[in-house]
Amino acid sequence: MFGQGCGVLHHSLEPDAYRHTRYGPPAELARWVEHFWLEQWDLGGRAPQARVVLPHPCVHLVFAPGRSRCYGVQLKRFARELKDQGRILGIKFRPGAFYPFFHQPVSAIANSAVPAGQVFPNAGEGERRVLACSDDLAMVAAAAAFLSEHLPADDPNVGTVCDIVEAIAGDAKITRVEQLVARFDLQERTLQRLFQRYVGASARWVIKRYRIYDVLARLTAGEPIDWATLAQDMGYFDQSHLYNDFRKLVGCSPGQYLPSGS
Structure with a gap:
């Protein structure tokens, strides 16, 4: 990661x-x-x-x-x-x-x-x-x-939510909430309620955060990137929307990003 x-x-x-x-x-x-x-x-x-x-x-x-x-x-x-x-x-x-x-x-x-x-x-x-x-x-x-000393009673929702987040983290093809709804056979309202209660952020936010991690990993590795294709693969309408999210979260544009320690 x-x-x-x-x-x-x-x-x-x-x-x-x-x-x-x-x-x-x-x-x-x-x-x-x-x-x-x-x-x-x-x-x-x-x-x-x-x-x-x-x-x-x-x-x-x-x-x-x-x-x-x-x-x-x-x-x-x-x-x-x-x-x-x-x-x-x-x-x-x-x-x-x-x-x-x-x-x-x-x-x-x-x-x-x-x-x-x-x-x-x-x-x-x-x-x-x-x-x-x-x-x-x-x-x-x-x-x-x-x-x-403080372990709570088992809560089956914990395992469900952990599995969903791990799926998001491990599968770069997950870019939309609808994919989670289909994969885990949940109503979208149920999914959103679980995320707000158990995770502390929306499912859409978690997806976007992990996809930005994917971009950062590729930049850190020095891989050549076709930004238009990558934006489409990550579920963005166009390259500018990906750039905007990246800038908001990281504090600079992808072209200005320097990996830690550089």
């Missing part, structure tokens, strides 16, 4: 100043969690640095000192400024898998975040346990143990 799985558009930190590591979930959490991730940085007195991503349609529970949060789906680019030094751990939920923990439509926290304690009553204790660990694997184990 584009950007090492996290949609990185711009990353200005030197490798020795920044580390991002991912770990798969234990089997008992795999239905809920895509992966755990850790960030650690030490700028050593250098100026603050930017990290800009185009996030996947997922919710994250992030353990950070005194500011642990549950971050909803970010519908636009997400920019962070890193300064001084720090270490945080995040849990990336599978698309659609956060709703049973939240008990509210996930669309309610799109483009925003809520204190972790609003969702997990003992989040402060969880934060302390996770951040007190001295190494990555211990932090992941502490976060996994914390989440295991």
Whole structure:
């Protein structure tokens, strides 16, 4: 997936100043969690640095000192400024898998975040346990143990929604909601209701986000692109509409885009 799985558009930190590591979930959490991730940085007195991503349609529970949060789906680019030094751990939920923990439509926290304690009553204790660990694997184990204490009842809709999003991510030929309706034998109204409640964004938005990822992956690989044909293949009326969506999400035209690290 584009950007090492996290949609990185711009990353200005030197490798020795920044580390991002991912770990798969234990089997008992795999239905809920895509992966755990850790960030650690030490700028050593250098100026603050930017990290800009185009996030996947997922919710994250992030353990950070005194500011642990549950971050909803970010519908636009997400920019962070890193300064001084720090270490945080995040849990990336599978698309659609956060709703049973939240008990509210996930669309309610799109483009925003809520204190972790609003969702997990003992989040402060969880934060302390996770951040007190001295190494990555211990932090992941502490976060996994914390989440295991709060597992909800099985919800069959979670599997359905995860399957639909995985189909969108893995099949570049999916460009319209009608294709999902036919493939998964759902009424369009039911599909849209599931996405607003479980994913936090519309099915159409999720399709467009993953197709933009496909464009970014091709640009990053340096492949020659016939833009008129690509726009048509991705379900756009014409090339200009694809360019407009790309510019809105990425912040520049395809011709101006420079892969992270270039």
